[in-house]
Amino acid sequence: MTPDRENEPPNPPQAVSDRPQPSRTPSDGDDAQKSLKYHLLGPSLTKAGQDAVDQQNVSEVIYNASKGSKFFNNEEVKDKNLTEKINRILSRKRQLEKLDLSHERRKADDYIAELEMGRDLSQVVIHIDCDAFYAAVEELDRPELKDVPMAVGKGVLTTCNYHARKFGCRSGMAGFVAMRLCPQLICLPLNFSKYSAKAEEVRSVLADYDARFESASVDEAYLNLTQYCQDHDLSPEDAVYQLRAEVHEKCKITVSAGIAANAKLAKIASNQNKPNGQFRIASDRQTIMEFMRSLPTRKVNGIGRVFERELDGIGIKTCGDIYAHRAYLSQLFGQKAFQFLMQCYLGLGRTKVQPAEDHERKSVGTESTFRELSAPDDLREKLRHIAEELEGDLKRTEYKGRTLCLKVKLHSYEVLTRQTAPPFAIHLADDLYKYGLPMLERLMKEIPNMKLRLMGLRATHIVSTKKAGIDFFGRHKATASSSKPPAALQTGKGTDDGEWEVWPEAEFEEAARQERDDEMNELEKLSQEQEKEAVSGINEEQWVCPICSLSQPPDDASFNSHIDFCLSRQTIKEAVKSTAPPESPKPQATLATRPPPAKRKAKRGRPKNETVSVDQGREKRRAFFQMPSTGSD
DNA sequence: GCGGATCAC
DNA sequence: TATGGTGATCCGC
Structure with missing residues (x-):
């Protein structure tokens, strides 16, 4: 079962972390290539539609298509630096293992207790995510494209339909790489005004369910359905079925949804049954803890390719693994990351949903x-x-x-x-x-x-x-102009936040910009x-x-x-x-x-051995937390 | 406060 | 035959 394991890193991180030796080994060259290949799979590996794909083969194709390019060389350097950083983290962890960590463990347990006291299971939060949105809108105009691999965006794919995903194509992938994976791929140019109009249609449906819904991006939104379910005497599942059916009927596109007690869980849940599906994580502590226990870290918003590998390096593959390492986390990754990870382990997140205009x-x-x-x-x-x-x-x-x-x-x-x-x-x-x-x-x-x-x-x-x-x-x-911009945001125009699927596009801003200019x-x-x-x-x-x-x-x-x-x-x-x-x-x-060439080299190599004495004191980490408004902290 | 890095979308 | 743009945060120094 464990439905999420298909996105596990193929091998490289384990190869490093399982090795007990304190220093590098002769086979690091192989590991380096493996981790690089994994890295090259791109940031949207966790996107839907990749389950049945032979990632091994895809990564070979990407690797061979990219090899030797400047882009590739840079990725190689970054990957090498990351591997060295992980080695320093491991080394630091081995030091910590020799010490008495009961104090750290106690602090972690206290924090967990504190978080538990604030756990709020009373809200019904949902996350709505349009399926391959750009591609779906294009298919409305050209239905024949529904049955063939198709992508939107040239140069780099902005998104692609599920036929294309079967070949390993993904948003964010270079166009020429995608063509190698899928020579028959049809690439369409972007047409933002079309997507924008469709998004407004979707939002007008959402507003009936929660007038204060939150546009997370153009194709994503959070809603609080607590009131709606009460008023209409509906279960959260049924309410969301109804919402999705209504969107489909009125807008002719499909959306996926996640239902849970907080935004973080809802977001994760909406990815479980994509496309055109929904998934609920029941709002009881037991269910949530079990769900998180087997959830790969990468599925959590805020844990990307880098943090995933760092966590994997010390033996954390799922959110459940976090608990056993609670005494190390603060020292290895910093206080912020520690708190963030504890919340991941517990399945906690913000319960507040609000328009992003403020x-x-x-x-x-x-x-x-x-x-x-x-x-x-x-x-x-x-x-x-x-x-x-x-x-x-x-x-x-x-x-x-x-x-x-x-x-x-x-x-x-x-x-x-x-x-x-x-x-x-x-x-x-x-x-x-x-x-x-x-x-x-x-x-x-x-x-x-x-x-x-x-x-x-x-x-x-x-x-x-x-x-x-x-x-x-x-x-x-x-007065007209000074009150206008906020109003535009409130209606979900969303000109300032991220855009569809994956990428904000300059032209998109341009369109919205134009409208406001006209009003000036x-x-x-x-x-x-x-x-x-x-x-x-x-x-x-x-x-x-x-x-x-x-x-x-x-x-x-x-x-x-x-x-x-x-x-x-x-x-x-x-x-x-x-x-x-x-x-x-x-x-x-x-x-x-210093002479110029030496300067460049020195710059590049800076995070290496020479400065270790400074660096190894503490490898701090992590972002997140302050996504546009983390309510539950 | 600066510059590098990571992340989301 | 050429691998994105906008915004935010965190960390070490």
Whole structure:
């Protein structure tokens, strides 16, 4: 039985963890290849439709299709680093095993008792997930595609139907890899307005069951059916059957559902009987504990490929395995991860379901991938373009950023970020460019002949410019526009959260964006223009060159030439010192004086042996928890 | 606070 | 023959 074992990692993690030796073994090369192949299966391995697939074969095909590419090489490096990290975790665990852990065990038990006291089994929470949504919508227009393998998205699959999944195709997979797995695969271009309209249809049905439902993404939602079941004297199962039938009848697409006492369990449950199925985890402690006991860790939201392998490394394959290791977890993975894992073991999660509109955003950013570029002028032009994109996003969301983050991905797929704090909150393309450029120039100096495949800008520590209908300068804004964006979110427009199936797409945002732009009245536009002028005026007076600290002439052309001039006579180290807050001078100095190739290598190899003395003190971990609103904590 | 990493969607 | 974009969090330093 154990229906979930098909997604277990084929072998590599076990091969490592079962070995008692403290150090590496001769066969690590094989293990490395195995773990890499597992890694290459991608993040959506746990998606439905893969049960009957020969994952061994699929991973061979992916491996062979990717081998030798830059992408592949980067994955290999990441995988190797992870394996070393797991070895450090294991080593740390062996140390802990020699100690008296009764105190840690006691602390864990106390925490479990505390969590148990807060367990709430009174709510009926459901998670609704549309089946292969993009593909399903496309099939409505072209029914003949129902019977053949079909995917949506080119270059990379956004989603695919269940015929395609039988071949091992998955969302997130490179198109050319998918074609190797399934040469007859039909790939359709994305059509967001179509999917958006369909999503609204689905949401209007959901609203009848719980007016305060929560759109988790465009094709997912949480509902609290407690009241509905009471009012209509229905069992949760029957209510959900009815809901799914109604969606099918009105929208002509199928949805899967999970029913449980909290959102975490409901989410897991909705994946059990996909597609077009539902699954209930009964709301009694015994049933929940038994369900979790055999549940592979990866099935839990928040445990991805990396954490799964780390847990597997110390012998945790299912959520039930967590208990036996409770005394180690805090030391090995950190306090947050410890608490998170305890909740997984107990099957606890938030019971609160609410519209996500009150969720205050923390950053606004944009990034894009392009053909490899290395010419400084090209890179500057890209930055300029990204800055303009971001200005648009900041304008629409009505925010300014106190901090600006530059992100680049090298041709090797290595990702680097740099951030800077302008003297005031910025949102105009000119400013975004001005403060972004020194970071870019600095990177170009650090990495001679830098070749990029991606560039992005993100504003963080953002401040709203629309609070209480008063704008940044204290003027009253047009009321229509200041109340509109939240309303759009509330109706589940969801322009800010993740999108269908797996990937948010730029075009999708574009569509929603367009709608809101249309609603912006002339008065508002005028006000924006005035603001822009006012801000630029202030900028010119206040701005000083981050490199030489002299004030600058206002127009872009002279600004650019000045920056070029400045950089040509400044060392990178000095540029860094004046753009960024004071940093520890030693690493900068050594970096700046070391020859370029050595620099790159040193960077790459950093998480290795040399720094072990620092690292092994504590390998902390984990994210999660603060998914958009974890109620039950 | 910064930069790297992980995760979800 | 070319492997995504947006947002969030956590951790070590």
